[in-house]
Amino acid sequence: MSINDSCSITRSLIRSYSRIRRTRTSARRSEAGREIFGDLSRSEYPLNTVIRIAFTARWRSPVHVGGADLLDRAIIGPSDALRYMHEHFHHKSGPLYWSAFNLCHSAIRGEVRIEQARPHFVAACAEEDARHHLHH
Incomplete structure (x- = not known):
């Protein structure tokens, strides 16, 4: 096999792979995602699609956190x-x-409802506080 034949096969494989990637359908957005971002007009996402992230998504009520028995910081949402x-x-x-981490990421991507991440974050904070007091 010559170098030209190898290059031709490689180019052909790259073109085939690109076609497959363009036509592969992504998972449909969940109902929570449609609620945040609106319904999409098609089920395929080309490679140049921008994934919208809801960095400004807020919980109905903030979670107050802090140290030394002083809850001086308000956490307003998953981001x-x-x-x-x-x-x-x-x-x-x-x-x-990891539950809080994953649900917060899913919430800002619109895969779960924003409020679903809140109790998991509260639980993770409680565990972190208990670990901190255990080691100090």
Whole structure:
């Protein structure tokens, strides 16, 4: 096989792969996503599609967090919760942490309702506080 034949086969494979990627359908947005972002006109997402993220999504009531028995910071939504967990959690592990992490991400992507992430964040904060007091 010559170099030209190899290049031709490679180009053909790349074209086929590109066609498959363009025609592959993504999972439909959940009802929560339609509620936040509106209904989409088609079920396929081309490679150049921008995924909208609801960074400004807010919970009905904030979660008040803090340290030393002083709840001085209000976490207003899943994006704020993710930032708080990243910056203030010393133990980024465990089922409660990952549940809160995953649900907050899903909420800002519109895959679950915004309010679904809130109790999981509260539970993760309680676990982090208990771990912190256990080690100090």
